[in-house]
Amino acid sequence: MMLPRQPSSPDASEAPGRGARPAEDRGRMIRRRALTLLTIVLLIGIPAGYLVISANQSRDSGKDKEAKYSATGLTIGWPSKVQRRLYQIPIPAGSRSVAYYETNNYKVSRLYAQFVTSNKGLGTFLKNIDRTASDLKKNDLAISDRDQQVAGWNFTGPGPWYGLTHGQQDPSPTQTVVVNRSNPDHPMVYVVSTTHP
The missing domain is CATH 3.40.1000 (Protein Transport Mog1p; Chain A)
Known part of the structure; x- marks a missing residue:
């Protein structure tokens, strides 16, 4: 006669609540988002700033170059x-x-x-x-x-x-x-x- 199968005890890896990320507190979330925003600004803003400066220098370079060389004779x-x-x-x-x-x-x-x-x-x-x-x-x-x-x-x-x-x-x-x-x-x-x- 076959005995009914006993349900196996839940595996430790399947235990409820294991591996789930605990809820993030509000202060930590604000700091993380601020850091992400700062990183984006630095990655985009700094190169954009260099492009603006470079464009201004290029625009004036013809006049500056002529004035500089004019002084040298x-x-x-x-x-x-x-x-x-x-x-x-x-x-x-x-x-x-x-x-x-x-x-x-x-x-x-x-x-x-x-x-x-x-x-x-x-x-x-x-x-x-x-x-x-x-x-x-x-x-x-x-x-x-x-x-x-x-x-x-x-x-x-x-x-x-x-x-x-x-x-x-x-x-x-x-x-x-x-x-x-x-x-x-x-x-x-x-x-x-x-x-x-």
Whole structure:
């Protein structure tokens, strides 16, 4: 004869109330939510703040950069081949006292250059910008006062002075040229080439 099966005693793991999370008191819940909120604010707010600062700096960087470089004046040496090609300033071989300075912003880019050359070199330079010596006009200080100030040039010394403007349609640069002929055999040439990117 089979005896009825006795119900087994509840397993310890199935005991009611075991493993259940006790109810959280109100103070602890408020602290936990405040900590979660603070974490979210830090994770989102700090990067967003950096983006705003970066955007402001980028917006002003063109003006700041031009002002900063304007204070430094010309750099002694030759502009790079890329700069000479871009701004169409073909400084003749054998030139000396070469110096340059470049400014850029989102509206306009300029390359300032100066060099001493021979009369033949001056003729070559003018030919390469589609001009001749006859295009130079006496006492024409074609380079503006603003550009003179930026480059640190002063065209009040002994002359005679000659100048010209070679205007071209965008995106080709416009060159303004001033030549000091105080030394008849070795003219000093000043050029500003302006482009509008």
